[in-house]
Amino acid sequence: MSKKLLMGNEAIALGAIRAGVNIVTGYPGTPSTEVLETVARNNPGDIYVEWSVNEKSAMEVAAGAAYSGARTMVTMKQVGLNVASDPLMSLAYIGVKGGMVVLVADDPGPFSSQTEQDTRHFARYSNLPVLDPSSPEEAYEMIQYAFELSEMVELPVFLRPTTRVCHSCATIDIDEKRLYHKVEGFVKDPRWVIFPSLAYKKHIHIELLQHKLSDIFSGISFNKVEGKDVKLGVAASGVAYSYVVEALEKLNANVKLFKVGTPYPLPKEMAEVFLNGLDEVLVFEELDPVVEEEITMLCASKQLDTRILGKKTGHLPFAGEYTFELVCEALAKYLNIETEKIENTTTPELPVRQPVLCAGCPHRASFYAVKMAMKGQKAVFTGDIGCYTLGNAKPLDMVDTCLCMGAGITVAQGIKRAQPEAKHIAFIGDSTFFHTGIPGIINAVYNNTDITVVILDNSTTAMTGHQPHPGTGKTMMNNISEKIDIYGMVKACGVGHIVKGDPLDFSSAVEIIKKAAEYKGPSVVIFEAPCIALFKPPVKYTVKKNCKNCKKCITDIGCPAISFIDGKVSIEPSLCYGCGLCTNVCPFNAIGGEENE
Amino acid sequence: MSKFDILISGVGGQGTVLASRLIAAAAINQGCFARTAETIGMSQRGGCVVSHVRIDSEKSGSVIPLGGADMIIAFELAEAARSIPRLSKKGCCIVNTQVIKPVSASLGNSHYDNEEIIKYIKDNSHDVYFVDGYSLAEKAGNVKAVNVVLLGAATAVGKMPFTREIILDAIIENVPRKFRELNQKAFEMGYAATVELIQKA
DSSP states (O other): OOOEEEEEHHHHHHHHHHHHHOOEEEEOOOTTTHHHHHHHTTTOOEEEEEEEESHHHHHHHHHHHHHHHHOOEEEEEEEHEEEHHHHHHHHHHOSSSEEEEEEEEEEOOOOOOOOOOHHHHHHHHTOOOOEEEESSSHHHHHHHHHHHHHHHSSOOOOEOBBBHHTTEEEEEEOOOOOOOOOOOOOOOOOGGGGGGGHHHHHHHHHHHHHHHHHHHHHHHTTEEEEESOOEEEEEETTTHHHHHHHHHHHTTTOOOEESSSBSSSSSSHHHHHHHHHEEEEEEEEESSSSHHHHHHHHHHTTTOOOOOETTTTTSSSSSSOOOOHHHHHHHHHHHTTTOOOOOOOOOOOOOOOOOOOOOOOOHHHHHHHHHHHTTTTEEEEEOSSSSGGGGGSTTTOOOOOOOSHHHHHHHHHHOOOOOOTEEEEEEEHHHHHIIIIHHHHHHHHTTTTEEEEEEOOOOOTTTTTOOOOTTTOOTTTTTOOOOHHHHHHHHHTTSSSSHHHHTTSSHHHHHHHHHHSSSOOOEEEEOOOGGGGGOOOOOEEOOTOOOOOHHHHHHOOOOEEEEEEEEEEEETTTTTOOOHHHHHHOOOOOOEEEEOO | OEEEEEEEEETTTSSSHHHHHHHHHHHHHHTOOOOEEESGGGGGGTTEEEEEEEEEEETTTOOTTOEEEEEHHHHHSHHHHHGGGGGGEEEEEEOOOOOOOOOOHHHSSOOHHHHHHHHHHHOSSEEEEEEEEHHHHHHTTOGHHHHHHHHHHHHHTTTTSSHHHHHHHHHHHHSSSGGGGHHHHHHHHHHHHHHHHHHHH
């Protein structure tokens, strides 16, 4: 045993390794990404790890492995589960043989997501059990139990950490001892083929399993009831539980506390013990009122007159991340405890720091080239998910829509049909292109919709921290495989006008876009330039003496390395990546480069 | 050891996450339970980043409550002001005087007034140390070592719940071998500059 500071995601990965996981698949997505990366980094050599092309593929690869008796884990963020929901729903009926954990990270806030959707609904919808850790150390224990549970009931099991569990670190005792899980191999059996007749039988079976799961959950230590002889109760799930514990200590208050580690199915027997003798219960859980609804339904079916308070009664908010302050204030009000008010000081006006494209990012050059090429024309720019969503920030202002992975290409087609007279340009990154971009290209060719797709190929999945993808030819097993060629792919889809270019070669980049936009029918531009994190800056630029402080470099491209300090334009040397885009913008030729040592 | 909460605030790319990990590693080496909470992901791209380090925090959440921080180490002037509401009345505050102007401020779309910000910090913390971490890191050999300069400065204040040796060991253990010397120098420079500041006061 050794004590280590581990991020929740690392703890989950090490817990999975300890539990003898054989196969791990996933698609990167904040806040889930580090789980798979940590398994790969600590791979003892006998675990197969892959970044799959998207979440649907990842879920299916993991399912096949679990049919064959392997312990498997599939990782993704909450919106990734939407992509994987087709195999998930059927898999809930088919079931598994080897333990299968579906690790889905939710993002209350949200910090880096399109929605605040709650994966616990997916658990309830698919009739699959879900474990909801309140801390990284609990996540380490839960992942190990999840494999056991999955094999016991022959169903995939959700582990659903949230951002504050995934990205918080805790001091955890790591047991290096590993369980060895033998893989039996695939055994042919009609159980693996879903047919309507089988689906009917399985539906009956899975509904019965819900009662069994609830009974099992009433006997595990992730759920517990503390305190007695009071009339007021509190139920809490996920990180909200840790805030409740800290707030009860601060308020020096006594309540009957129900820690819910398995929001679905609710441990009903334990919940009844909790509800016994209580007048009221306040439920703390981030995102949707899943535990609140389950407890309310239980009260109704058992004809208990305990009042259940929470989001549905207006006592707590639905949206946003919960904080210690929010929980403490709600608890104090519920328990009628006076608290000292935190004095509000008047803060001075502070600068707004929106996330922006890095200094030197080639996407800035791509956006600027398209902006210059389309100057004076009516054009709509549809965006997608990745670093390049940040192209919406001023002064670039080049992302008019963003919906979900792969949608930029297809949304452009819809706008084109509704507004034929304008130019429609869709931006998509390399990893997103492989993820769900390709069907959109085929759709444009098939229906001959006149749009231009700009593929921003920076040779990595940058936003989530530089994961390899099919276009890089690198895998998580440290193998080199065939690189999937984006140009060849687009060509095979039947696109009639395809041009590759370097976005940092400014004037030629502008010409490439002009020609592609003029082409009648779907056209594709592939702008190739690596992410700045993949190389060292070759040149550093500085502002020369003949600078007139016109600030065009700032107002046109908004590079974070360039700022206006003490009445002068200056370039911060530690931030400049030498892309040279500013030299194309400066009307006075007042920016010069120096070779970097 | 008793509970000690340290808040580190700065701008994406300044190395706040590593600094929080180094403090936590030092705490664990001293036999304590440590937690951290960080912003990772989209906000790292030039956005505000805050790291919470909670020592002896087995039964707490990972985020420091408002008015709860025993120490704030701010890597940037405006970010110091932004994090002041989390400082405890008895807490101390180490502020890097470096200014990082966001694009919005250079465009004139948002406000950045150094004097006003400094006044606010002074008015709202009785134990504050202003350190020019950027210049010190530059002198130590690389401006990227500003995080370790500030750890040196924070240690010199003498409130951190472990010795100078323990934190320095944690730094040396956890940074790549080729940067050890640079980081050791950065730490010493931050430490010495702050000791001098305290003696002058």
